[in-house]
Amino acid sequence: MELKLEKFTKRFGTTTVIDSMDLTVNSGEMMALLGPSGCGKSTTLFAICGIHRMNGGRLLFGGQDVTTVPAQRRSVGVVFQNYALYPHMTVRENIGFPLKVQRKAKAEIASEVGQMAELVQISNLLDRRPAQLSGGQQQRVALARAMVRKPDVLLLDEPLANLDAKLRLEMRSEIRRIQKETGITAILVTHDQVEAMSMCDRIALMRDGKIVQLDTPEGMYRNPKTQFVAGFLGNPPISFLSVTAGDTLSLGEGLTLARPQGLEASGDIVIGIRPEHFGPQYGTGLEGVISFVEPQGREELVDVRLANGQEVRAILPVGDPLKTGQHVNWGVATDRILAFSQDGARL
Amino acid sequence: MSSRWLGVGFLAPALVAVLFFFLLPVVMTVMFSFTNMTTATGITGGEYLLSKSRLRQLEAEGVSEETVERLESAGYQITEQGLAALAEEFGEDRADELREDYMGESFTARRDLERVLRNLNDDPIRRTRDRKAAADLFAVTILDERFPTEPAFRDALTESGIDPADHDALVKTAYTGWTWTTDNFKLLFELPATLRYAMNTAIYVVFTLAFNVGFGLFLAISTFYLPQHLANTFRTIWFLPRILPPVMYVLMWKWFTWDTGFISTVLSVFGVTPINWMTESALNAWTVVVLINGFVGASLGMILFSSAIKAIPLSMLYASEVDGAYRWDQIRYIILPQLRWPVLFMTSYQTLSLLTSFEYILLSTEGGPGGSTTTWALAAYTTALRNYGGNLEYGFGAAYALVLVIIGIILSVLYLRFFNFKELVAKPRIEQ
Numbered sequence: 001m002e003l004k005l006e007k008f009t010k011r012f013g014t015t016t017v018i019d020s021m022d023l024t025v026n027s028g029e030m031m032a033l034l035g036p037s038g039c040g041k042s043t044t045l046f047a048i049c050g051i052h053r054m055n056g057g058r059l060l061f062g063g064q065d066v067t068t069v070p071a072q073r074r075s076v077g078v079v080f081q082n083y084a085l086y087p088h089m090t091v092r093e094n095i096g097f098p099l100k101v102q103r104k105a106k107a108e109i110a111s112e113v114g115q116m117a118e119l120v121q122i123s124n125l126l127d128r129r130p131a132q133l134s135g136g137q138q139q140r141v142a143l144a145r146a147m148v149r150k151p152d153v154l155l156l157d158e159p160l161a162n163l164d165a166k167l168r169l170e171m172r173s174e175i176r177r178i179q180k181e182t183g184i185t186a187i188l189v190t191h192d193q194v195e196a197m198s199m200c201d202r203i204a205l206m207r208d209g210k211i212v213q214l215d216t217p218e219g220m221y222r223n224p225k226t227q228f229v230a231g232f233l234g235n236p237p238i239s240f241l242s243v244t245a246g247d248t249l250s251l252g253e254g255l256t257l258a259r260p261q262g263l264e265a266s267g268d269i270v271i272g273i274r275p276e277h278f279g280p281q282y283g284t285g286l287e288g289v290i291s292f293v294e295p296q297g298r299e300e301l302v303d304v305r306l307a308n309g310q311e312v313r314a315i316l317p318v319g320d321p322l323k324t325g326q327h328v329n330w331g332v333a334t335d336r337i338l339a340f341s342q343d344g345a346r347l
Numbered sequence: 348m349s350s351r352w353l354g355v356g357f358l359a360p361a362l363v364a365v366l367f368f369f370l371l372p373v374v375m376t377v378m379f380s381f382t383n384m385t386t387a388t389g390i391t392g393g394e395y396l397l398s399k400s401r402l403r404q405l406e407a408e409g410v411s412e413e414t415v416e417r418l419e420s421a422g423y424q425i426t427e428q429g430l431a432a433l434a435e436e437f438g439e440d441r442a443d444e445l446r447e448d449y450m451g452e453s454f455t456a457r458r459d460l461e462r463v464l465r466n467l468n469d470d471p472i473r474r475t476r477d478r479k480a481a482a483d484l485f486a487v488t489i490l491d492e493r494f495p496t497e498p499a500f501r502d503a504l505t506e507s508g509i510d511p512a513d514h515d516a517l518v519k520t521a522y523t524g525w526t527w528t529t530d531n532f533k534l535l536f537e538l539p540a541t542l543r544y545a546m547n548t549a550i551y552v553v554f555t556l557a558f559n560v561g562f563g564l565f566l567a568i569s570t571f572y573l574p575q576h577l578a579n580t581f582r583t584i585w586f587l588p589r590i591l592p593p594v595m596y597v598l599m600w601k602w603f604t605w606d607t608g609f610i611s612t613v614l615s616v617f618g619v620t621p622i623n624w625m626t627e628s629a630l631n632a633w634t635v636v637v638l639i640n641g642f643v644g645a646s647l648g649m650i651l652f653s654s655a656i657k658a659i660p661l662s663m664l665y666a667s668e669v670d671g672a673y674r675w676d677q678i679r680y681i682i683l684p685q686l687r688w689p690v691l692f693m694t695s696y697q698t699l700s701l702l703t704s705f706e707y708i709l710l711s712t713e714g715g716p717g718g719s720t721t722t723w724a725l726a727a728y729t730t731a732l733r734n735y736g737g738n739l740e741y742g743f744g745a746a747y748a749l750v751l752v753i754i755g756i757i758l759s760v761l762y763l764r765f766f767n768f769k770e771l772v773a774k775p776r777i778e779q
Contacts, residue, residue: 046665049669050668050669051665051668051669071665071668071669072668072669072671072672072673073671074669076669077669078665078666078669080662080665080666081662082660082662084660084662084663084665084666085663086663086666086667086680086681087685088684088685088687089684097667097670097672097680098670098671100680101667101670101671101672101673101676101680102671145666145670146669149670149671
């Protein structure tokens with residue numbers, strides 16, 4: 001079911017957290033609300049599920065205005081960051097709770113709970129209590145409880161934040177699988193760009209209560225609208241260098257880079273070079289000294305300090321041993337350079 | 348200093364407190380309950396005194412008829428000692444005349460001696476009252492005479508020629524001090540009032556407890572849903588009964604229920620005859636007693652339950668709302684089940700404290716009307732320390748108290764087992 005936020009405004013006291021935001025999530029789509037903490041992504045989620053009241057604007061589920069409908073009657077399922085399972089109920093009772101408060105027949109509840117448990121693969125844990133489950137299992141229970149009412153929209157609030165790295169990988173694909181299997185419209189709130197990029201169809205990157213860019217993961221990565229977006233996406237992060245654009249891009253101290261094609265700006269600008277676009281495989285061009293080497297198994301993360309004092313990050317396959325202090329002269333994939341104006345807008 | 352002694356040092360205040368405020372009172376209660384101490388016997392030793400009024404009961408206590416008669420008619424004898432006393436009060440001349448004519452003579456009845464005194468040649472004692480007083484100076488009976496020690500009393504009995512077989516019984520009867528006895532407990536089970544007190548205590552504890560917990564829960568849950576500042580205001584108001592001095596608090600209730608008080612005044616507008624709403628009937632008295640205690644206890648419950656509700660993660664309440672639970676379901680399925688431990692704790696704690704508390708009843712209804720609100724603890728208190736007749740029965744009161752001590756200890760042990768005390772103090776119960 002399509003979800004639409006129109007001119008959504010949220011204030012806490014006199015502070016306006018979100019000011020007339022528009023967002024449309026297509027039916028069956030999984031949308032990420034991505035952003036640093038305090039950007040208003042959780043507030044948006046709480047407004048969508050009805051826990052927080054909206055101070056302005058409208059919320060539409062499939063064209064139907066639900067702005068003033070209380071949380072109890074909105075058809076949304078929510079998975080909370082700490083799962084918020086009811087500790088005094090068994091897994092069975094936890095999953096069945098939304099149906100129980102709807103006064104559904106016991107037999108119906110039992111069969112629905114059974115189906116859900118099968119979907120999230122916890123059929124063998126139904127008689128345990130939340131305290132007896134691992135983090136990943138609790139996550140599955142929370143997911144089943146959110147989905148058992150067959151809601152129009154599934155909201156996930158930092159669902160992977162409390163899991164260890166291995167479980168996080170597993171649950172990432174699990175959640176995506178369940179979402180695709182059920183075809184439910186879902187919104188994932190996260191501050192982790194890897195999660196957002198790997199799980200979602202589209203990403204809404206938020207900052208200070210505004211959506212900075214709304215795009216597919218690839219589109220946003222390749223074509224960031226602002227310096228903030230470029231810096232937020234990508235791991236290891238992009239390196240920014242201050243340059244003066246003339247015939248070439250001058251970095252000072254005699255260092256220059258070729259102008260990327262299509263760049264029209266001149267004067268002082270900022271360029272961004274992603275780590276995978278800097279290295280010996282692109283020839284030579286930037287001279288510097290290795291200031292830091294971080295082995296990551298398959299790859300190595302290398303920081304190169306240029307003569308002008310700025311640093312550029314490279315990610316290289318493990319090959320020749322690189323040492324701190326080593327003098328290098330590596331090239332840049334010029335056509336992948338991202339250029340921004342001084343105030344952060346894309347050029 | 349080794350850490351062991353340091354530990355003992357830190358524990359010392361607690362140990363001293365336990366010793367003086369728990370163990371010592373318990374030991375003394377046990378001791379007192381096995382004595383017949385009253386105001387009359389005192390709490391130190393006693394003397395030996397056979398009073399005339401006791402004479403009638405002596406036969407029932409196994410003293411022979413002959414002995415009783417002998418005690419009763421021991422009579423009067425003219426002795427130097429008596430004459431000396433007479434000389435002092437009624438003049439040397441009369442004493443001299445008596446000495447000359449009657450020295451060593453005995454009279455069985457005071458009447459006979461009085462006749463002699465009236466017929467004195469020189470200066471007869473004319474007033475009847477004076478004659479009686481003068482005659483009494485020559486009494487040789489041991490009745491109404493105090494003997495400081497048992498041997499002295501026994502000597503007196505022997506001198507009076509009383510059958511030695513009856514000496515032991517008389518010594519026992521004459522002793523005015525306290526003795527060890529188990530009679531208190533016999534009496535406890537025989538008195539019909541005891542059952543009444545037990546029933547009253549049950550009524551008091553059950554209803555007050557129900558009110559405490561129920562109203563405490565109501566306050567905690569209702570204030571939880573109020574805006575913060577409003578909730579705090581309400582909680583403060585409901586906490587007043589607890590922080591108010593009990594005498595003042597109960598005085599306000601009295602003012603509220605007096606026949607010239609608030610309720611009566613308001614109702615008189617509607618033509619209702621003013622009555623004392625507190626003591627008009629047993630039902631009235633119970634209602635007031637339960638409410639007075641209930642509001643005090645409910646405020647504690649409110650604080651305890653409020654903090655327990657606050658300990659429930661907010662996201663859990665959000666989750667329940669998103670799951671479709673309205674407030675009633677939220678209270679019933681999410682909040683109440685998680686208040687199980689605080690409620691159980693409140694129940695057991697209040698049971699114990701209500702069993703032994705009587706101050707509010709004492710201050711309000713004083714156990715009335717007609718003893719209908721006298722609980723066990725109040726009975727113990729009035730018997731031992733506030734008897735209307737003036738004879739405080741320390742021993743019997745202690746027997747009442749001992750029953751409470753035993754019930755209290757048994758309940759405490761049960762609670763500690765039931766609550767698995769170690770686990771209870773180890774970690775909070777409300778947690779994922």
